[in-house]
Amino acid sequence: DTAVSQTPKYLVTQMGNDKSIKCEQNLGHDTMYWYKQDSKKFLKIMFSYNNKELIINETVPNRFSPKSPDKAHLNLHINSLELGDSAVYFCASSPAGRTFGQEKLFFGSGTQLSVL
Amino acid sequence: AQSVTQLDSQVPVFEEAPVELRCNYSSSVSVYLFWYVQYPNQGLQLLLKYLSGSTLVKGINGFEAEFNKSQTSFHLRKPSVHISDTAEYFCAVTPLPGGSYIPTFGRGTSLIVHP
Known part of the structure; x- marks a missing residue:
């Protein structure tokens, strides 16, 4: 019953390729995010x-082009991958509404992208 | 715009010792404050948050943090750490309504607990 799930967990690819990372949340949240975490852990x-x-x-x-087919999904498509794109990509979600900003983010477990 | 500074990139400590992880922020508007923890190969999880009221907030796993408005700080403390507390800790801020609502994270502090 993972709240925010990302696939794949690991992605190894060559420079110049196009790849996608999928994210789904089953929390009923209205807001979803993509974060990039570099090798120094900066989010x-x-x-x-x-x-x-x-x-x-x-x-x-x-x-980088995000696509949201419905509010439960936010996918990330990356064209012409470069070495500098290597990082961990995190999807997250949070509820919107009146308490927006007060609510915590729910994170997926990350996708480690390695561009060779 | 907001910014978050975590003054220590790495904090080594022995098991059962107390620890403080420092966080300072800069913002032109009032903010909500958060601490998240990231265990190896996992996403971030909320430890605690400050929205308003008492400046001392208690979170999960025995952690607490104190909001100091005059010093624009939100330091995280634990009186006695365990090996299992070894993780990356992130301070984050979100502007109060009227802002972008997007959390801004610090660069993280790696807590390393030695036996």
Whole structure:
């Protein structure tokens, strides 16, 4: 009964390839996020969706494209992978509404992407 | 915009000793404050949060943190650590309503508990 699940857990690929990471949450949350964690453990927000609508798009190369088919899913597609894309990518979700900002984030267990 | 500074990248400590992990933040608006823990190969989990009221908040696993508005700090403490507390700890802030609502994380502090 994983609340936020990401697949795959590990992804090893060559430079220039296109890959996708899938995320699903069964918590009924309206808001989902993608974070990138670099080798020094720094967590940086990439995208945030609220009810399938993009609300935050930080300075991320346009090779990264999030897609939210419904509010329970937020997938991350990456084109033309580069060495610098190697990192751990975390999906997260939180409830929206009046208490938005007060609620904790629920994180998936991460996808470790290695670009060779 | 907000920023979070975790002053120590690594804190080694012996089992059963007390520990304090430091967090300072900068923000032009009031914020909510959080501490998360990340165990190896896992996602982050909430330890505790401060929204309002008493400045001393208690969380899971015996951790507590104190909000100090004048010093813009939210340090995490535990009186006696266990080996199982070895993990990465992240301080985070979220602006109060009217802001972006997106949590900003510090760079993390690696707590290493030695037997």
